[in-house]
């Protein structure tokens with residue numbers, strides 16, 4: 061029996077004037093969804109999923125509240141021993157630290173799963189007096205810290221207790237030279253602080269302050285990091301108040 065090749069392309073379909081489109085059933089999609097869920101015990105799996113989620117959120121409703129320094133006037137996660145930061149800076153870093161959880165209330169709890177991740181922080185001059193105490197507190201609150209220091213006045217012993225901690229790194233580096241690091245925050249403290257040290261090589265001190273700060277600001281801009289620049293109590297001149305409050309204007313001879 062030979063096969064018959066039927067060319068349909070040119071055939072004209074019998075046209076009917078009485079043709080009308082299929083009526084759309086309004087509940088068709090709903091019933092199809094219900095049938096889909098009821099088939100193969102899918103609904104059972106949905107209920108089991110809801111039950112597991114409910115159980116988890118009941119047992120672990122929230123994570124613990126963030127640490128608040130005792131006796132602190134401020135909503136701050138920055139060391140209470142370091143009171144040199146202006147109030148605005150403390151508040152800025154404190155709120156940045158809550159990573160956009162929005163609430164200014166220190167006792168508010170962070171929902172499960174939104175717990176803050178440790179930050180990557182570089183502390184220049186972190187082997188010095190103020191820097192090393194700052195490093196201690198940053199490590200204690202769970203951040204990863206990179207100390208950048210040329211050991212001009214700082215000492216390795218100040219940070220030695222963090223050696224071996226995976227959250228700690230120490231780099232011998234002069235901030236006058238550029239440096240590229242991937243970090244979230246930069247605390248810039250690298251500079252000789254006392255007169256005997258900053259007068260030792262005044263041109264180098266200027267370079268550290270100007271070029272060093274420019275380098276670290278450049279790094280902050282490049283990686284989008286927040287930046288804290290420290291000053292010195294020497295800006296108060298020969299202060300008549302001890303300790304100097306944020307509101308104190310100092311006692312400086314403007315003509316040298």
Ligand SMILES: O=c1ccn([C@@H]2O[C@H](COP(=O)(O)OP(=O)(O)O[C@H]3OC[C@@H](O)[C@H](O)[C@H]3O)[C@@H](O)[C@H]2O)c(=O)[nH]1
Nearest residue numbers: 185187188189190209210211212213214250253291292
């Ligand atoms: O060029 C330099 C100079 C200094 N440093 C380091 O910067 C650190 C300065 O720490 P110091 O212990 O001398 O000084 P302090 O911690 O008391 O002063 C700190 O607070 C006050 C600020 O004005 C200072 O800039 C800050 O360092 C040292 O670790 C020193 O080695 C550099 O890394 N690069």
